[in-house]
Structure formats: C-alpha cells, structure tokens
Amino acid sequence: GQQVMQIPQYQHVQEGEDFTTYCNSSTTLSNIQWYKQRPGGHPVFLIQLVKSGEVKKQKRLTFQFGEAKKNSSLHITATQTTDVGTYFCAGQDRGSTLGRLYFGRGTQLTVWP
Amino acid sequence: AAGVIQSPRHLIKEKRETATLKCYPIPRHDTVYWYQQGPGQDPQFLISFYEKMQSDKGSIPDRFSAQQFSDYHSELNMSSLELGDSALYFCASSRGQNNEQYFGPGTRLTVT
Numbered sequence: 230g231q232q233v234m235q236i237p238q239y240q241h242v243q244e245g246e247d248f249t250t251y252c253n254s255s256t257t258l259s260n261i262q263w264y265k266q267r268p269g270g271h272p273v274f275l276i277q278l279v280k281s282g283e284v285k286k287q288k289r290l291t292f293q294f295g296e297a298k299k300n301s302s303l304h305i306t307a308t309q310t311t312d313v314g315t316y317f318c319a320g321q322d323r324g325s326t327l328g329r330l331y332f333g334r335g336t337q338l339t340v341w342p
Numbered sequence: 343a344a345g346v347i348q349s350p351r352h353l354i355k356e357k358r359e360t361a362t363l364k365c366y367p368i369p370r371h372d373t374v375y376w377y378q379q380g381p382g383q384d385p386q387f388l389i390s391f392y393e394k395m396q397s398d399k400g401s402i403p404d405r406f407s408a409q410q411f412s413d414y415h416s417e418l419n420m421s422s423l424e425l426g427d428s429a430l431y432f433c434a435s436s437r438g439q440n441n442e443q444y445f446g447p448g449t450r451l452t453v454t
Contacts, residue, residue, distance in 0.1 A: 262442055270447075271432060272385065277442045317384060321440055327398040328373060328439035332384035 231256055233320050235333025243341050248305040250336035252318035259323040261301045267314045308340045344368055346435050346446030354452045355423050363418040363449045367435030374416040379430040392439055423453045
C-alpha cells in the first residue's frame with residue numbers, strides 16, 4: 230500500500246542554522262501537502278505542491294516537489310525559535326480522487342536560542 | 343477567516359461507553375475527513391465524506407461510524423470504547439476532494 234517516509238525524525242539546531250526535512254513516497258502522488266504542528270496543537274496547513282518539479286517559497290521556507298512526484302522537501306533558512314514544531318508531509322495518491330492524506334512520520338524540530 | 347470547529351475539545355469516557363464527536367467544516371467546504379492521532383504519531387485517516395456521502399474508508403474500527411449531515415457538519419460515533427481509542431481526533435475539511443485540507447483543533451479523547 231501507499232507509504233510516505235519522512236526523515237529525519239528529530240532535528241535539533243541552533244537558532245540561525247538551516248533545517249531540511251525530506252519526504253519520499255512509495256507511489257506517485259497527485260500532490261503533496263505540508264503541515265506544521267506545535268505541541269498540543271493541530272496540523273496547520275502550510276502549502277500544497279501539485280506540479281512536477283514545483284518549487285514554492287514562503288519567506289524563509291522553500292518547498293520542492295520532485296520531478297517524478299514521489300519526493301518532496303521543506304527547507305527553512307536561518308531558523309528562529311518560532312519555527313519549533315513537528316513538520317509533516319502528506320501525500321494524496323495519484324491513483325485516487327478521494328483525497329485521503331498519507332502522512333509521513335513527521336520531523337520534530339527543536340531550535341536552541 | 344472561519345476555521346474548522348470541533349466539539350467537544352476534551353472528552354473523558356470509561357471503557358465500553360460511547361462517544362460522539364462533532365465537526366463543523368469551513369463554510370462552502372463540501373468534503374470532511376476524520377483522522378486519529380496517537381501520542382507521538384502521525385495522523386491516520388479514518389473516513390471521509392463528500393457531498394454528504396461516504397467517499398473513502400480507512401482504518402476505522404467497526405465500532406465507529408460517521409455521517410455527514412445536510413448542513414455538511416459531520417459526527418463520528420464511537421461505541422464500546424477501548425483504552426486504545428484514547429487519542430486526538432481531528433476533522434479536516436476541503437473544497438473538493440483533491441485540494442488542501444484544513445484541520446480543526448481536535449478532540450482529545452481519554453478512555454479510562
């Protein structure tokens with residue numbers, strides 16, 4: 230079945246350092262969505278990538294979708310303490326129009342001041 | 343902007359009891375999804391509804407049922423609760439089935 234792998238599971242950085250999390254799907258995706266979840270909170274939608282090779286930026290965040298639509302990455306430049314949380318990628322299967330999200334395990338980011 | 347509303351936010355039940363979780367999607371969103379998230383885990387898809395019809399079913403126990411009503415709100419009914427049902431339950435909504443999903447604040451269910 231559909232699987233989405235995400236690494237690393239944990240990342241500890243000093244404030245100002247960069248951070249990257251990677252997602253890889255076992256099957257081709259129709260799109261991939263990224264979420265941020267703070268401790269005790271709910272997943273907050275960040276972005277959706279749909280096109281092969283797509284790159285989108287949101288301030289210090291850069292999102293990429295692979296050419297084969299099977300992998301994706303989120304890069305944060307110059308992390309801040311407000312970036313703390315767990316970042317999830319979640320893919321929708323190309324073979325389905327039903328929309329369920331297959332989540333990666335998430336990368337828990339800790340930022341030391 | 344209006345967000346997804348879930349109630350209750352916290353629920354404590356005993357084993358074998360029943361629980362009903364409610365979800366009110368963002369206005370004009372026609373699709374509702376339910377996810378279960380255990381401690382330290384990623385959200386797992388349970389069930390979804392599109393235009394008031396069940397559209398997809400994931401790893402939802404037979405003890406659970408759900409429906410979407412004419413006003414698009416959805417309810418997740420959980421019976422014969424077990425200790426292992428303790429988790430966060432999120433509802434998400436979207437406009438159409440392959441678009442971005444917006445999550446509600448969740449219901450934290452504790453079964454004792």
